[in-house]
Amino acid sequence: MEKEFVKSITAMDKDFAQWYTDVVTKADLVDYSSVRGSMIIRPYGYALWENIRDALDGMIKETGHENVYMPLFIPESLLEKEKDHIAGFAPEVAWVTHGGSEELAERLCVRPTSEVLFCEHYKNIIHSYRDLPKLYNQWANVVRWEKTTRPFLRTLEFLWQEGHTAHETDEDAHEETKRMLDVYATLLEDYLAVPVVKGQKTEKEKFAGAKFTYTVESLMHDGKALQSGTSHHLGDGFAKAFGINYLDREGKLQHVHQTSWGMTTRVIGALIMVHGDDRGLVIPPKVAPTQVMIVPIAQHKEGVLDFAYGLKERLSGAFRTGIDASDKNPGWKFNEYEMKGVPVRLEAGPRDIEKNQVVLVRRDTGEKLIATLDEVEEKLGALLTDIQQNLFDRAKELLEKKTSVAENMEQFKERLESNPGMIKAMWCGKRECEDKIKEETGATSRCIPFEQEKVSDTCVCCGGKAESMVVWAKAY
Amino acid sequence: MEKEFVKSITAMDKDFAQWYTDVVTKADLVDYSSVRGSMIIRPYGYALWENIRDALDGMIKETGHENVYMPLFIPESLLEKEKDHIAGFAPEVAWVTHGGSEELAERLCVRPTSEVLFCEHYKNIIHSYRDLPKLYNQWANVVRWEKTTRPFLRTLEFLWQEGHTAHETDEDAHEETKRMLDVYATLLEDYLAVPVVKGQKTEKEKFAGAKFTYTVESLMHDGKALQSGTSHHLGDGFAKAFGINYLDREGKLQHVHQTSWGMTTRVIGALIMVHGDDRGLVIPPKVAPTQVMIVPIAQHKEGVLDFAYGLKERLSGAFRTGIDASDKNPGWKFNEYEMKGVPVRLEAGPRDIEKNQVVLVRRDTGEKLIATLDEVEEKLGALLTDIQQNLFDRAKELLEKKTSVAENMEQFKERLESNPGMIKAMWCGKRECEDKIKEETGATSRCIPFEQEKVSDTCVCCGGKAESMVVWAKAY
Numbered sequence: 001m002e003k004e005f006v007k008s009i010t011a012m013d014k015d016f017a018q019w020y021t022d023v024v025t026k027a028d029l030v031d032y033s034s035v036r037g038s039m040i041i042r043p044y045g046y047a048l049w050e051n052i053r054d055a056l057d058g059m060i061k062e063t064g065h066e067n068v069y070m071p072l073f074i075p076e077s078l079l080e081k082e083k084d085h086i087a088g089f090a091p092e093v094a095w096v097t098h099g100g101s102e103e104l105a106e107r108l109c110v111r112p113t114s115e116v117l118f119c120e121h122y123k124n125i126i127h128s129y130r131d132l133p134k135l136y137n138q139w140a141n142v143v144r145w146e147k148t149t150r151p152f153l154r155t156l157e158f159l160w161q162e163g164h165t166a167h168e169t170d171e172d173a174h175e176e177t178k179r180m181l182d183v184y185a186t187l188l189e190d191y192l193a194v195p196v197v198k199g200q201k202t203e204k205e206k207f208a209g210a211k212f213t214y215t216v217e218s219l220m221h222d223g224k225a226l227q228s229g230t231s232h233h234l235g236d237g238f239a240k241a242f243g244i245n246y247l248d249r250e251g252k253l254q255h256v257h258q259t260s261w262g263m264t265t266r267v268i269g270a271l272i273m274v275h276g277d278d279r280g281l282v283i284p285p286k287v288a289p290t291q292v293m294i295v296p297i298a299q300h301k302e303g304v305l306d307f308a309y310g311l312k313e314r315l316s317g318a319f320r321t322g323i324d325a326s327d328k329n330p331g332w333k334f335n336e337y338e339m340k341g342v343p344v345r346l347e348a349g350p351r352d353i354e355k356n357q358v359v360l361v362r363r364d365t366g367e368k369l370i371a372t373l374d375e376v377e378e379k380l381g382a383l384l385t386d387i388q389q390n391l392f393d394r395a396k397e398l399l400e401k402k403t404s405v406a407e408n409m410e411q412f413k414e415r416l417e418s419n420p421g422m423i424k425a426m427w428c429g430k431r432e433c434e435d436k437i438k439e440e441t442g443a444t445s446r447c448i449p450f451e452q453e454k455v456s457d458t459c460v461c462c463g464g465k466a467e468s469m470v471v472w473a474k475a476y
Numbered sequence: 477m478e479k480e481f482v483k484s485i486t487a488m489d490k491d492f493a494q495w496y497t498d499v500v501t502k503a504d505l506v507d508y509s510s511v512r513g514s515m516i517i518r519p520y521g522y523a524l525w526e527n528i529r530d531a532l533d534g535m536i537k538e539t540g541h542e543n544v545y546m547p548l549f550i551p552e553s554l555l556e557k558e559k560d561h562i563a564g565f566a567p568e569v570a571w572v573t574h575g576g577s578e579e580l581a582e583r584l585c586v587r588p589t590s591e592v593l594f595c596e597h598y599k600n601i602i603h604s605y606r607d608l609p610k611l612y613n614q615w616a617n618v619v620r621w622e623k624t625t626r627p628f629l630r631t632l633e634f635l636w637q638e639g640h641t642a643h644e645t646d647e648d649a650h651e652e653t654k655r656m657l658d659v660y661a662t663l664l665e666d667y668l669a670v671p672v673v674k675g676q677k678t679e680k681e682k683f684a685g686a687k688f689t690y691t692v693e694s695l696m697h698d699g700k701a702l703q704s705g706t707s708h709h710l711g712d713g714f715a716k717a718f719g720i721n722y723l724d725r726e727g728k729l730q731h732v733h734q735t736s737w738g739m740t741t742r743v744i745g746a747l748i749m750v751h752g753d754d755r756g757l758v759i760p761p762k763v764a765p766t767q768v769m770i771v772p773i774a775q776h777k778e779g780v781l782d783f784a785y786g787l788k789e790r791l792s793g794a795f796r797t798g799i800d801a802s803d804k805n806p807g808w809k810f811n812e813y814e815m816k817g818v819p820v821r822l823e824a825g826p827r828d829i830e831k832n833q834v835v836l837v838r839r840d841t842g843e844k845l846i847a848t849l850d851e852v853e854e855k856l857g858a859l860l861t862d863i864q865q866n867l868f869d870r871a872k873e874l875l876e877k878k879t880s881v882a883e884n885m886e887q888f889k890e891r892l893e894s895n896p897g898m899i900k901a902m903w904c905g906k907r908e909c910e911d912k913i914k915e916e917t918g919a920t921s922r923c924i925p926f927e928q929e930k931v932s933d934t935c936v937c938c939g940g941k942a943e944s945m946v947v948w949a950k951a952y
Contacts, residue, residue: 033596034554035584038547040597043612046543067522071514072586072617072633073570078510094549095574096586099621100567108511110548110572110586120509121516136519141548141617145575157548 007339011278016222020150023272027281027340030151037149037156041265044340047289049159049265053139055191055287056161056263059183065135065163070117072141073108078116082241085115088208092144094156110143115209115234115260118164119242126256128247129168133176137163152269153226153476160264166244166256170235173257177233180261181214184229192267193284193391194218194274195399196228197422197471199447204434207260211235217446217471219399220273223420225446225473228270231261269476274395275364281341282363284391285384290322292380293342295333297349299325307353311346311376318377319384338363343387344380364390403471407456408463409440412472416441422473426466428459437461443472483815487754492698496626499748503757503816506627513625513632517741520816523765525635525741529615531667531763532637532739535659541611541639546593548617549584554592558717561591564684568621570632586619591685591710591736594640595718602732604723605644609652613639628745629702629952636740642720642732646711649733653709656737657690660705663739668747669760669867670694671875672704673898673947675923680910683736687711693922693947695875696749699896701922701949704746707737745952750871751840757817758839760867761860766798768856769818771809773825775801783829787822787852794853795860814839819863820856840866879947883932884939885916888948892917898949902942904935913937919948 009022024030029045041049057067073096080086089112096108111117122134139161149155163180167173181198188194196216206213210232218228238244239255248254275282285291292315296308305325315321322342324333330347337345347359358376360369364387371379402421406412412423423443427433437460438444448468459466485498500506505521517525533543549572556562565588572584587593598610619633639656643649657674664670672692682689686708694704714720715731724730751758761767768791772784781801791797798818800809806823813821823835834852836845840863847855878897882888888899899919903909913936914920924944935942 031597031600033547033593034551035547035549035593038549040547040593041545043542043544046545049545050543066519067526068519069517069522069525069635071509071511071516072619073511073514075510091576093576094572094584096570097573098571100569102621108570117509117511117516121507124507143548145578159545 007335009278009280009339012221012276019276019278020273023276023280023339024151029268029281035156037146039151039155041159044289045268048268048283048287051287051289052187052191052267053161056183056187057139059186060137060161060163063135063179063183065137065165068136068138069140070111070114070121070138072111074111074114074116076107076109078120079109081116081119082209082238084237085209089113092146094143094145111140112142112144113260113262114138114140114142114162115164115238116242118260119238119244119258122166122256123242123244126166126244126246129249132166132168132246132256133172134166135163135176136165137161150269152265152272155265158264158266160262163259163261165259166239167258168246168248168254168256170257173233173235173259176259177214177231177261180259181216181229181231184216184231184261184263187263188216188218188228188267188270189392191284191286192271192274193388193395194228194267194270195392195396197399197447197449198451199449199471201230201447202434202445202470204431205445207232209234209237210260211237215447217473218270218274219402219422219473220270220476221276221398222273223402223474225422225475226266226270226273227446227475228267229261229263232259234258234260274398275391276341279335280339282391283341283343285343285388288341288343289320290337290340290342291320291384292322292344292346293337294321294323294346294348295330295337296323296325297330297347297352301350303353304348304350308348311348311358315377315380319380344383362387364394405455406460408460409437412437412443412460413441416443416474420474422446422471424453424455424469424471425460426454426456426458427468427470428462428464429467430459430462430464433459433461437472441472442474444475446471446473446475483811485754485756485815488697488752495752495754496749499752499756499815500627505744505757511632513622515627515631517635520765521744524744524759524763527763527765528663528667528743529637532659532663533615535662536613536637536639539611539655539659541613541641544612544614545616546587546590546597546614548587550587550590550592552583552585554596555585557592557595558685558714560713561685565589570619570621587616588618588620589736589738590614590616590618590638591640591714592718594736595714595720595734598642598732599718599720602642602720602722605725608642608644608722608732609648610642611639611652612641613637626745628741628748631741634741636738639735639737641735642715643734644722644724644730644732646733649709649711649735652735653690653707653737656735657692657705657707660692660707660737660739664692664694664704664743664746665868667760667762668743669864669871670704670743670746670750671868671872673923673925674927675925675947677706677923678910678921678946680907681921683708685710685713686736687713691923693949694746694750695878695898695949696746696952697752697874698749699878699950701898701951702742702746702749703922703951704743705737705739708735710734710736750874751867752817755811756815758867759817759819761819761864764817764819765796766813766816766818767796767860768798768820768822769813770797770799770822770824771806771813772799772801773806773823773828777826779829780824780826784824787824787834791853791856795856820859838863840870881931882936884936885913888913888919888936889917892919892950896950898922898947900929900931900945900947901936902930902932902934903944903946904938904940905943906935906938906940909935909937913948917948918950920951922947922949922951
């Protein structure tokens with residue numbers, strides 16, 4: 001037997017950033033490479049992404065969208081067509097200047113997002129109201145030239161889907177913007193068990209070129225917020241810049257109204273920082289690459305391995321089931337699959353076989369459960385459902401606990417200090433106050449929640465007339 | 477009703493290249509953009525790719541491989557580590573030189589293939605024979621700076637999967653090289669209904685950095701060959717260049733032995749040029765986005781649309797079923813779905829409803845078939861199976877018809893002229909003869925088939941001692 005090292009990680013409370021790095025590497029989600037700011041997504045991390053992607057892709061198709069694929073490169077002149085858009089993205093794009101040994105006449109940017117490519121295509125294929133709506137989506141890699149990077153949360157290159165739609169009316173585009181934000185909320189809450197706050201971004205924080213931006217914001221264990229998906233109403237700004245016109249039902253030429261919306265590998269970061277603990281990852285059953293890991297006990301004894309493999313075979317139809325029959329000791333294996341956040345460990349040893357039973361151990365609570373062989377599918381199914389729900393409930397409770405109300409700046413600072421998390425506070429709507437709050441507290445406006453509350457009468461910053469309640473937080 | 481244009485395309489025999497361009501655009505597979513040499517894959521084209529990808533991904537996973545994701549960018553110094561590899565790829569890579577406004581200290585190449593990234597990662601994660609084999613695959617976009625491009629066949633950017641594996645022994649790597657070539661042959665023959673010739677590439681045509689390359693070659697309608705998938709035995713060349721070592725079962729330090737293998741969106745080009753005809757695309761049922769298209773006849777008459785939608789609902793469980801209930805006339809619809817290569821058209825009008833039947837029309841033969849309502853699933857299932865088989869048989873027959881034998885150069889030229897296609901001819905193994913054949917005939921060595929025949933005693937070119945039979949052809 002090889003010497004076995006039990007993996008250990010930094011405690012969350014001691015150093016949250018180091019805890020995060022330990023988890024993503026020791027749970028074998030990612031590895032680093034010599035490409036600055038990029039990550040290698042390892043098999044376990046990619047299997048998790050595949051489950052998330054497939055769930056989201058299913059919802060995108062159910063809501064009538066079709067997948068397409070656009071080019072990776074965008075000619076500089078095309079990117080410049082919509083002025084706000086290029087102003088927002090220019091500082092963070094990578095430029096291709098040479099093909100082979102030839103210098104290019106025009107630089108190509110590696111797509112940071114693909115609005116302009118979709119616009120050019122829509123101009124080609126949209127002529128009449130009969131061509132609308134166009135409901136397209138693409139799964140792709142994009143590049144943004146970030147200075148400071150962290151696996152999943154902020155990387156030079158990341159994987160995502162980007163939806164791009166064109167509609168007859170502003171209202172239709174608005175409906176779509178809301179519909180896709182709801183899809184994101186469903187993915188986060190029902191699949192990743194991550195509760196979100198839905199709302200609108202302020203003017204300062206909206207997407208470059210959009211009329212307005214909707215967002216789902218989640219809250220990490222350390223009290224920082226994470227923007228987890230955005231849906232933009234683009235209005236007709238891009239349509240005007242690109243000349244995307246259609247003949248309406250009265251035969252009049254009109255601009256289309258557009259939306260775009262995206263969700264990225266970043267949500268894996270949310271999943272880790274919402275559910276993880278000092279023993280490592282905790283993955284919600286619905287997206288877990290392995291839902292049940294079988295660990296044979298005293299596997300050298302006669303019949304144990306046959307029994308364990310029989311169970312694996314039997315359970316694989318209903319659950320994503322793994323087995324570790326390596327010659328490492330059970331303690332090492334327990335530790336390993338806890339680190340990897342497998343929702344349920346199934347132990348089976350000689351005494352269990354004798355009693356016609358197995359032991360089920362929950363990752364989220366550590367609770368043990370005996371299941372006789374004829375009830376194992378039923379108990380496992382119920383357990384996975386319960387774990388999924390418990391993870392959500394726990395996260396929801398944390399979000400509520402870490403959400404404070406502030407009526408003035410003194411309270412704002414005190415609460416952010418004593419209970420790091422989200423601050424609900426009224427805002428006058430002025431950019432100056434938003435900037436000042438960031439400068440003085442480090443917190444940014446996360447969103448203007450759809451569910452408004454009147455937590456006080458005046459702007460938390462200037463004391464002027466309050467326009468809306470904003471959720472503020474330090475953010476990733 | 478809008479004015480309806482029936483789409484028409486150039487005849488194959490008149491101008492095959494123009495026929496191809498007409499098909500890919502008029503069947504709505506692709507569109508062009510302002511990005512030179514790149515294509516937009518439209519919903520119908522992408523749905524076809526998704527079906528191909530899912531079938532291949534399933535086989536890749538069944539053979540024990542795991543998906544990962546590697547960075548898009550490769551630092552120049554990393555690409556240069558294996559000398560043959562960089563020599564082969566340097567002329568066709570795109571270079572990123574700037575990030576935002578900053579000039580990079582080291583240029584980054586946009587991956588043309590990812591061997592060097594996998595090698596760097598393998599060096600990190602492989603230490604002992606217990607870590608082997610590593611069987612990884614990735615689905616990604618790659619870029620090769622091509623001068624002349626055509627949708628699917630040769631584009632600046634394309635989508636593919638690339639497998640990269642590491643093994644204890646040369647034999648294990650060899651087994652893997654063969655296994656994955658067989659997977660490609662299965663995908664092409666059993667799913668795309670495209671018959672292939674399996675064999676080994678000559679030294680001249682092998683992958684840059686490989687010990688040897690296996691290939692599956694298919695033959696298009698115009699007599700040109702298309703390399704449709706390759707599997708490379710990399711030997712230990714990369715392992716030596718990158719220092720990928722492991723402790724073997726005797727505790728001795730060894731280099732790993734590697735393979736890589738790839739299949740791309742190019743196979744869509746093969747499918748088009750093998751099965752298409754003068755009415756457009758013909759898609760094999762197993763990968764068709766729509767297997768059955770319902771066209772209601774006299775749909776303004778009472779009950780027709782209800783009947784048609786009822787059928788759609790009923791058939792959707794078993795078949796990928798579409799319905800076109802637009803106000804275009806049936807003739808336009810027949811033409812449209814023939815252009816799109818939908819395997820079966822289902823017509824249902826008032827007289828059919830009266831008789832409790834529908835009409836099924838095959839895309840491949842044009843044959844019509846009556847099915848009563850209680851046998852429609854059964855007949856449709858059998859029909860789709862039959863179409864799949866017929867397409868393969870037809871293509872196989874064409875491949876055989878367009879394959880000639882040549883014993884000397886005169887015969888070689890005459891046969892390539894009179895019956896454009898594959899030429900089986902003996903070869904001495906010398907590069908000079910291979911070059912001369914290309915120079916004089918335009919045909920290149922496609923492969924040294926695994927199934928060897930002795931078609932003559934001497935090299936077709938120099939008359940020297942024959943080493944093996946080679947299949948030659950002009951190629952895409």
